[in-house]
Amino acid sequence: MRRLLSFTRLGAMLMKEFNHMRRDRTTLGMMIGVPLIQLILFGFAINTDPKALPTAIYAAENTVYTRDFTAALVNTGYFKIVSNADGKDVDRMLTRGQVQFAVTIPPNFSRDLLLGKTPQILVEADATDPVATGSAISALQQIRSTALQRDLRGISTGPSEPEPGFEVIVHRRYNPENITQYNIVPGLMGVVLTMTLVMITGLAVTRERERGTMENLLSMPVRPAEVMLGKITPYVIVGYVQALIILIAAAFLFGVPVEGSVLLLSGAAILFMIANLAVGFTFSTIAQNQLQAVQMTFFFFLPSLLLSGFMFPFRGMPEWAQFLGEALPLTHFLRIARGILLKGSGFMDIAADLLGILAFVIVASAVALTRYRQTLD
Amino acid sequence: MSANGGLAIDVSGLVKSFNGRRVVDDFSLRIPEGKIFGFLGPNGSGKTTTLRMLCGLLTPDEGQGTCLGLDLRSEAPLIKRQTGYMTQKFSLYEDLTIKENLEFVARLYEMDNRKARVEDSLKGLGLYERRDQQTGTLSGGWKQRLALAACILHEPRLLLLDEPTAGVDPKARREFWDEIHTLAGRGITVLVSTHYMDEAERCHEIVYIAYGKLLASGTADEIIADTELYTWRAYGHEADRLASKLRGTEGVASAVAFGSKLHVSGVDADALARAIAPYRDGHDITWEETTPTLEDVFIHLTSGSKDNFA
Numbered sequence A: 001m002r003r004l005l006s007f008t009r010l011g012a013m014l015m016k017e018f019n020h021m022r023r024d025r026t027t028l029g030m031m032i033g034v035p036l037i038q039l040i041l042f043g044f045a046i047n048t049d050p051k052a053l054p055t056a057i058y059a060a061e062n063t064v065y066t067r068d069f070t071a072a073l074v075n076t077g078y079f080k081i082v083s084n085a086d087g088k089d090v091d092r093m094l095t096r097g098q099v100q101f102a103v104t105i106p107p108n109f110s111r112d113l114l115l116g117k118t119p120q121i122l123v124e125a126d127a128t129d130p131v132a133t134g135s136a137i138s139a140l141q142q143i144r145s146t147a148l149q150r151d152l153r154g155i156s157t158g159p160s161e162p163e164p165g166f167e168v169i170v171h172r173r174y175n176p177e178n179i180t181q182y183n184i185v186p187g188l189m190g191v192v193l194t195m196t197l198v199m200i201t202g203l204a205v206t207r208e209r210e211r212g213t214m215e216n217l218l219s220m221p222v223r224p225a226e227v228m229l230g231k232i233t234p235y236v237i238v239g240y241v242q243a244l245i246i247l248i249a250a251a252f253l254f255g256v257p258v259e260g261s262v263l264l265l266s267g268a269a270i271l272f273m274i275a276n277l278a279v280g281f282t283f284s285t286i287a288q289n290q291l292q293a294v295q296m297t298f299f300f301f302l303p304s305l306l307l308s309g310f311m312f313p314f315r316g317m318p319e320w321a322q323f324l325g326e327a328l329p330l331t332h333f334l335r336i337a338r339g340i341l342l343k344g345s346g347f348m349d350i351a352a353d354l355l356g357i358l359a360f361v362i363v364a365s366a367v368a369l370t371r372y373r374q375t376l377d
Numbered sequence B: 001m002s003a004n005g006g007l008a009i010d011v012s013g014l015v016k017s018f019n020g021r022r023v024v025d026d027f028s029l030r031i032p033e034g035k036i037f038g039f040l041g042p043n044g045s046g047k048t049t050t051l052r053m054l055c056g057l058l059t060p061d062e063g064q065g066t067c068l069g070l071d072l073r074s075e076a077p078l079i080k081r082q083t084g085y086m087t088q089k090f091s092l093y094e095d096l097t098i099k100e101n102l103e104f105v106a107r108l109y110e111m112d113n114r115k116a117r118v119e120d121s122l123k124g125l126g127l128y129e130r131r132d133q134q135t136g137t138l139s140g141g142w143k144q145r146l147a148l149a150a151c152i153l154h155e156p157r158l159l160l161l162d163e164p165t166a167g168v169d170p171k172a173r174r175e176f177w178d179e180i181h182t183l184a185g186r187g188i189t190v191l192v193s194t195h196y197m198d199e200a201e202r203c204h205e206i207v208y209i210a211y212g213k214l215l216a217s218g219t220a221d222e223i224i225a226d227t228e229l230y231t232w233r234a235y236g237h238e239a240d241r242l243a244s245k246l247r248g249t250e251g252v253a254s255a256v257a258f259g260s261k262l263h264v265s266g267v268d269a270d271a272l273a274r275a276i277a278p279y280r281d282g283h284d285i286t287w288e289e290t291t292p293t294l295e296d297v298f299i300h301l302t303s304g305s306k307d308n309f310a
């Protein structure tokens, strides 16, 4: 008798919500219009100068020269060595987004240096977010001329030898041409979904309260899970339409590469949408009217926008802000969307971020279901 | 249903406060199955709040009881399955069509034969031709009829109707009440709140509540007899004009004009006689003692009860 969910009742809720949606042309239009407008507005990027970017370094040898180079790297302020790994690892860390840079110092670097053979140091940069890496890459050119000056002074023959004895090769990975739209457009998918889905579910429930239909609904034998699922599901479909619009715009309008699996991205998008819908549902259990629901949406949307790494490079933010950012689903989804689209990330590469969203979904749904009242008290 | 002694509603000591104010105070009620009870009282006296507690929409702060033999607190979901509640404000979905609204209700109650039942209901209402019309476009009377149809669709055993005929024309009201009596004839119990005296008189019994407190209950005649109110009726030349003069006079509890007639009531027969004495001689007015009407009684009860909202 007291099953958690009846499919007949869930079906009733779903049909009702679809009918509401069908008849509310303004909202439907807004949900399609918002992604388009944002797509146009966010054509501009915001420049900042983040420092201490995580860097994995692989030195095939350990000499005074490699140590001094590393020190010089750190001294620029732009690089923070998080790992001394072997060659394969640095690559994987870059793909997973654990580091922004992977530095490889080749074997025989010191010998070649002393022999005047101009050895090369490889710096691979994750350029999906060009703003984040730009300044650091310019700083690299400085190092080249200053890093080993002291070490090499005794060896050089000329009194004022200006030539540094080595080269730094920079590979911009994933977004070699530094195109800002490559970063912005996949991110926009997450931003648009966050804003519209949180707001729409928030409104869908508070509207019932405002119009008095909630009283009738609650007097009938419908269970919280049925109301919540019934309200959320139709908007997952709307969310897909939005995501599709942006994806198509990304590929055809801005020429953003689609390296990874669109299927994987769709799967991750579902989880992300559910996270936002659960937030909207939670807000609707707190808000007294539709205006409050909209205000709460912005209360959630603004930090998401600012702290997720959409507006400002995530790694450029102070630690406390990064900490907050990690709690937001948008942060994780941005990494996933950029990873899949630009880097061709696979499931294992995005697993950690999926878990981050999943944890959020669990917490938000639990709050929503406990806050949801089956009475008018 | 002998478990609950044939009582559809049996509650006692119900209390509900909002923001520290007792909106319903120590409310008790027993309604036998198949009876129509009228629920009367001035605005804000707690009728809606009481009905909401009975159908599980509000949890009482204090008190206990059963509806249809099911415990008010622990078995609210089961009560909901067998109860039809018609809200004071129209609360079907105005953007859905008539048919969609009824189908929604039928599905929520997991009824079988949904299609046929919804069609029967539409035909019974005479709305079959207009089934695809949006509900918001219906007139007030039709909305009330549709709301009633929606809340009896699942064949409940108890009906709680909150001012179902407010703002509806007399013909529609009469039809509405004929329908309620038909339902009661089938054994359905009805508790209906109203402000109309003629409707009150069509109920088997009446419950009168003011400012959260139950003031009177019983049949119309019982309530009138129990109140021990004395009433004089005056008619003749401009009798109704005396109302404002008599009001506030010692011994007069109420003075109300009904058209050109005047009803003057008081609890003390002698004091009342003294109060009207100055207007008995030398005026073109006939005075006669009469039994008070329900309305006289209710006006008296309301003015006599303590207004804790002041």
Ligand SMILES: Nc1ncnc2c1ncn2[C@@H]1O[C@H](COP(=O)(O)OP(=O)(O)O)[C@@H](O)[C@H]1O
Pocket (backbone or CB within 6 Å): B018, B019, B023, B041, B042, B043, B044, B045, B046, B047, B048, B049, B050
């Ligand atoms: N949810 C609520 N919160 C605060 N006060 C309420 C609430 N519901 C009703 N009230 C108050 O309780 C009193 C009784 O209301 P109600 O039960 O609607 O009376 P009635 O239906 O007899 O007109 C009113 O003063 C009303 O303002």
Ligand SMILES: [Mg+2]
Pocket (backbone or CB within 6 Å): B047, B048, B049, B088, B162
């Ligand atoms: Mg009311």
